[in-house]
Amino acid sequence: MAHDFDIVIIGGGILGTSLSYFLSSLNKSKKIAVIEQEHSVAFHTSGRNTGKVHAPYLYNPEKKKLFAKSAFHGYEMWEEYAKLRDLPFKEDGVIEVATDQKGIKVLEKYLKWGKENGLEEKDIKLVNKEEMKKTEPEIKCESALCVYRDASTDYSVFTKSIMKDSKESGTDFLLDTKVTKIKKESGKWTITLNDEHEIYAKFLINAAGGEAVDVAHSVDVAEKFTDVHFRGEYWKAPSEYNKLTKSSVYSVPEFPDYPFLDPHWIIRVDGSCEIGPNAVPVFSPHGYDAAENIKEFIPKMLEMLNSGARKAVFDKQFQELAMNEIQSSMSKTTMVNRVKKFLPKIDAKKITEKGTAGIRSSIIDDKGKFVPDVILIEDEMSFHVLNYNSPGATGALPFSAHIVNHLNKIGLITNEEEEAVCGPWKFSEIIEKLQ
Template sequence: MFDCDVLVIGGGIVGLSTAYALTRAAPGTRVTVLEKEHALARHQTGRNSGVIHSGIYYRPGSLKAKFAVEGAAEMVKFCAEWDIPHEVTGKIIVATAREELPRLHALVQRGRENGIPVRELGPAQISEYEPRVRGLAAIHVGTTGICDYGAVSERLAEASGARILYGAEVTVIDRRAWGVAVRTADGRVVRAKVLVNCAGLHCDRIARLAGDDPGMRIVPFRGEYYELADPSLVRGLVYPVPDPAFPFLGVHLTRGIDGGVHIGPNAVPALAKEGYGWSVVRPRELGATLAWPGSWAIARAHWRYGAGEMHRSLSKRAFTEAVRRLLPVVEESGLRRAAPGVRAQAVLRDGTLVDDFLFREAPRTVHVLNAPSPAATASLPIGREVAARALARL
């Protein structure tokens, strides 16, 4: 009667980590993963900057802090075991204005509360790490690293032993007392005892298909990147002091596992769930975003910040000026466009930007409704958390 025990929707790193955790915790559990694309990790997982985050930014006691600190160590170990390219590089967070110094000091305290090794730096010590970076003060975070999350996803899929169905966009979910039946766009029907929603950008739609009110909507934000034409200008990872009023870290410089240096992202509203450029517009998805009251509450609360992000999106010169705060030697001609990404930001009806991971449970169903950065870093402990909830429903 059942095609599998647990059906996971979404072949990104969270869905694959869940499949991996399910078969580790309960050997013999039959797991199927539905992925609407024809390959794994084609959206958030495959379009991020590849950073293994330390957990320094996150409120002590939050799931983000707990999972990031655990997940960073586990991700390094997983990459080593599976021979996946990775490196523990450390990073510096740099204050370039006096008003940022109290926030930098607060990060020091937060890092220590989260058990993260932090070293405070003066201007001369900044130059020891990054000779061309300028700032008033900085902190060095030793546990930050980089890896290839696409390769991690492939290994998780392999190690899980799950059956993966590609080109399987979910169109109908029929939840009954006996289990769940899912129909895909190509007419396939898969029956399972428990459903796990790890659909990322589309998790709110999947929740509604299952008959559940998620109490939030995914509002997509596009992150736009450049890369340095001369990657020798930066040795490692350089971040600004983040503004705690907004859930984005600001324009930063990241040396990737391939040796290139990515710069960004700025964050602008995307006009589709997978809106990787201004020309990508999906009226139905845009209409759903505009119909959600929380979207307008965000606009009212953060319009000044948003206007600056839009300006940097449309003006390479403005983007370059933002980079020059950290790296004064960079010129506009030294930046080249790089592939953008889209962040799935959960927004409540009142406009609250959901800051932590968000899980909801319903009969025979577990929904992952917010898994922003550091989800890739924290994917192994997140997978265990979701798997435990799913197994409890078996």
């Protein structure tokens, strides 16, 4: 194993792998490594989501312009990449439903945002309940936003393909390798792996997902932030429900200021259907089971009680919402009933198999507020990506290109080839579209 690197990326999720893809294309002579503690890339959140490639109708075009552009162009980039590599990409749309007047107002706002973010008339349409009944007779709602520029894929497959391309450009992927210590000495980073080996890096990029805050804290960065983790659980629908709707169905979020997602009716790229997710508070970014949560319970609670998260934990509305999510984890019927509000035909008794659970990590600031956006922190020898939930997997390619371009512009790294071709794209053209 090589020991000296120009750039080391911690985290082999879809973001870290995409960063390596662009960095290696732009810097053929630089030695770049991605460190991933699991045996494959996209092992956690990147490979445990619903695989949706989302249209940017949820982003305020004034406040979240970059996110919206990343999602908009991410869609076309993933579609093009899927054709290039013969990977799954199914344009199947999504329907956002409102079950009351308040929800209709939200859908009207989403329609306006979507069009301002580049969606055309053919891409998005607001319909009333009578019109919805004609195309989707099983859906019960007052109004619905039909988003046709929305697709399904498998981000685990995408990430593994991006890794392969990145490796061909010279990136080393150190899998089954955990970063156990990081220290700065003599103008470079000394990174201890698995408590025994050391490698060295001139520049460090932290894209560690659910552990990104812990990595940042280990090098005295982002100390005013802490993270909380939520396990999103799914139930698989029996095959008799696979044709219940033509598109996935989402409901308008009831509490948008909290990271609690109203359960959806999901049609995956393979045609199977699921209900989920809820958002059960857990104590580890890998808290899929009781053993891991018990192990991390005390250290995580101490960390939260000594940070801004304390204010969120003792907030009455948060406590009530958290208890509702725990109840949905303990009771399948509770979770299914949430979806029955807009798909009344579903029978909880017929749903017997659990789907894949994923964990979403959210950042809380020192005032006890959930941070809604990604946090980018830089210093002279490192760059940290925290709270990367939006623009998520959909926008991972263009957002990674944006980060690489930003690091180049401020002089933290130097791209050797400004006009480099990265797969089917010119790097400069990606950046131009994000302006």
